[in-house]
Amino acid sequence: MTMDCKSVMEILGAWLDGEIGARESEAIRFHLESCASCRAAKLRLERVEESLSAAVKAQASDVSWPQFWSGVERRIREESERRERLWSWLRPGSYLRRLAWAVPLAVVCLLVILLAEQYFFRWRLGPNLSSVAAVESIDGHGFNLALFGEDETNTTLIWLFLDEEEDEPSAEVPVADTTF
Amino acid sequence: MHEKFKRLGFILPRVANKSVDSSVKKEQKVVVDLSDRELVRKCQAGNLEAFQGLVAKYYQRVLMVVLGIVRDRDDAMEVAQEVFYKAYSRIRHFRGRSTFYTWLYRIAVNQCIDFRRRQKREPAESNEGMDEVPDEHGRNPSDVIESAEFLKRLYAAMESLTPEHKAVIVLRAVEGLSYKEISSILGCSEGTVMSRLHYARKRLQEKLAPYL
Ligand SMILES: [Zn+2]
Numbered sequence: 001m002t003m004d005c006k007s008v009m010e011i012l013g014a015w016l017d018g019e020i021g022a023r024e025s026e027a028i029r030f031h032l033e034s035c036a037s038c039r040a041a042k043l044r045l046e047r048v049e050e051s052l053s054a055a056v057k058a059q060a061s062d063v064s065w066p067q068f069w070s071g072v073e074r075r076i077r078e079e080s081e082r083r084e085r086l087w088s089w090l091r092p093g094s095y096l097r098r099l100a101w102a103v104p105l106a107v108v109c110l111l112v113i114l115l116a117e118q119y120f121f122r123w124r125l126g127p128n129l130s131s132v133a134a135v136e137s138i139d140g141h142g143f144n145l146a147l148f149g150e151d152e153t154n155t156t157l158i159w160l161f162l163d164e165e166e167d168e169p170s171a172e173v174p175v176a177d178t179t180f
Numbered sequence: 181m182h183e184k185f186k187r188l189g190f191i192l193p194r195v196a197n198k199s200v201d202s203s204v205k206k207e208q209k210v211v212v213d214l215s216d217r218e219l220v221r222k223c224q225a226g227n228l229e230a231f232q233g234l235v236a237k238y239y240q241r242v243l244m245v246v247l248g249i250v251r252d253r254d255d256a257m258e259v260a261q262e263v264f265y266k267a268y269s270r271i272r273h274f275r276g277r278s279t280f281y282t283w284l285y286r287i288a289v290n291q292c293i294d295f296r297r298r299q300k301r302e303p304a305e306s307n308e309g310m311d312e313v314p315d316e317h318g319r320n321p322s323d324v325i326e327s328a329e330f331l332k333r334l335y336a337a338m339e340s341l342t343p344e345h346k347a348v349i350v351l352r353a354v355e356g357l358s359y360k361e362i363s364s365i366l367g368c369s370e371g372t373v374m375s376r377l378h379y380a381r382k383r384l385q386e387k388l389a390p391y392l
Contacts, residue, residue, distance in 0.1 A: 017359070019374065056244045068235070
């Protein structure tokens with residue numbers, strides 16, 4: 001098995017990593033013996049990675065154990081304190097103490113919600129719209145339908161009446177009074 | 181502090197020597213795995229001292245991985261400490277299907293990738309100018325290699341890689357892990373590890389060509 005420079009360059013890294021099969025490894029070794037350019041490429045590859053490795057090792061060894069552990073320990077401690085606070089909040093023993101605060105707080109919340117709602121509706125929808133009743137009617141050919149909706153008491157009145165093109169609506173009969 | 185570690189029966193970490201024979205390396209790994217399992221079991225039972233043992237054993241190696249991906253030392257320190265904090269809070273979920281350090285490195289790489297993404301969203305300081313032609317003409321290249329200047333170029337070249345590409349380079353070149361281990365850490369195939377490594381190396385070589 002013989003290899004050209006291009007094929008060698010494709011797998012040179014994997015070969016250095018020991019991740020290439022025996023036959024290909026042998027072919028690369030054979031090629032490198034006779035090819036100065038590929039040998040130089042191999043050296044460049046090794047130099048870069050050795051430099052990188054040496055640099056991060058030197059930087060990491062600058063960090064002392066107490067310095068490192070204190071940061072990890074602090075995180076663990078903070079988390080356990082946070083859990084402790086959460087647990088003490090949920091613990092049954094402190095219910096009464098919290099209840100003393102919870103009752104006035106609930107009342108205040110309720111008042112705020114009620115006031116906010118009232119102000120919000122006034123501002124957005126104009127004065128007292130909820131007490132305005134609406135009348136809608138459908139005009140058929142001689143047979144008419146009218147709807148009277150009133151929000152405050154949730155009442156809807158439906159009229160069905162015949163219009164015989166007389167001057168006075170004599171056949172006006174309330175058909176239904178339904179409260180929804 | 182050291183007394184405590186002696187009681188737990190482990191030695192402070194030492195960076196693995198790359199020239200060590202592979203059979204010796206394998207033997208060491210087995211021993212390490214056994215005691216890791218023991219420490220993990222104690223951690224899962226809520227023993228903080230056992231966790232401290234695992235941190236002492238791996239903090240330098242995790243720092244190396246993080247430093248390779250997150251360039252700034254202070255940032256790397258924060259990220260690495262966060263990695264161990266995450267490991268501590270998730271240790272109950274560690275089922276032992278992979279080795280402890282593979283699991284730990286997975287947290288580390290994910291944490292680094294998250295950090296870089298967050299950092300990208302914020303305006304980052306520019307590394308422009310790092311890629312310019314060097315002014316060391318006439319100097320012996322072997323001198324340049326170990327110089328601070330070369331390291332600056334090397335880091336700048338690393339910055340041109342994505343965190344995923346940096347991760348493969350660091351896990352391979354610094355940690356000396358196999359493609360199989362790297363693939364399980366990154367959750368991808370060995371073929372992907374191989375192609376990412378090939379791309380990352382090619383890119384580094386191109387960027388550093390004038391200085392090599
Ligand atoms: Zn060649």
